[in-house]
Amino acid sequence: DSGVTQTPKHLITATGQRVTLRCSPRSGDLSVYWYQQSLDQGLQFLIQYYNGEERAKGNILERFSAQQFPDLHSELNLSSLELGDSALYFCASSRTANEKLFFGSGTQLSVL
């Protein structure tokens, strides 16, 4: 167990809808990362937060947004969902911005 908790484990929704994925980092970790894993694109970095502030941005769509709260948990919001957004979304955390990552077990999103 990595110590990173993601909820829910599975999410099934329809096109056009909005969902929120939640991540609790390991105790003491200040940095949270979101990754998307799909058959088409593989594992892709979306966004990083460090102690509540956005630190780095990757291939994240404008329909997606994230935030990190004062208690350091993070949420990834996906809106106007499309079929192609179906993927496994991973959260990872690290103690600082330059230490190794620990991944959660992911949220499997299915858009029907």
Place this chain on the structure above:
Amino acid sequence: QQQVKQSPQSLIVQKGGISIINCAYENTAFDYFPWYQQFPGKGPALLIAIRPDVSEKKEGRFTISFNKSAKQFSLHIMDSQPGDSATYFCAASTRGSTLGRLYFGRGTQLTVWP
């Protein structure tokens, strides 16, 4: 475009054999090269990592070989076991930006037959 290219896509090895997975990169700014192991239903887990100032790093049965001039690195799994059956990802990042912004290869599905 894929910043880290990984091969082979799948690999079948006999128990006790050596598994070898290769990766190549173009961006010379990369200075951190980790390997991740992923089991079905789980997130990737860090297996071993290397920085470009060394050519080899060994941890137990797992060894990374790094060739800076060729911009290639590989994972060797000695005495492969059925429990090693998983998907392996190579990755790269730069400490200058953030270590956690990893560029992953497409993965290698390893099957070790008993």
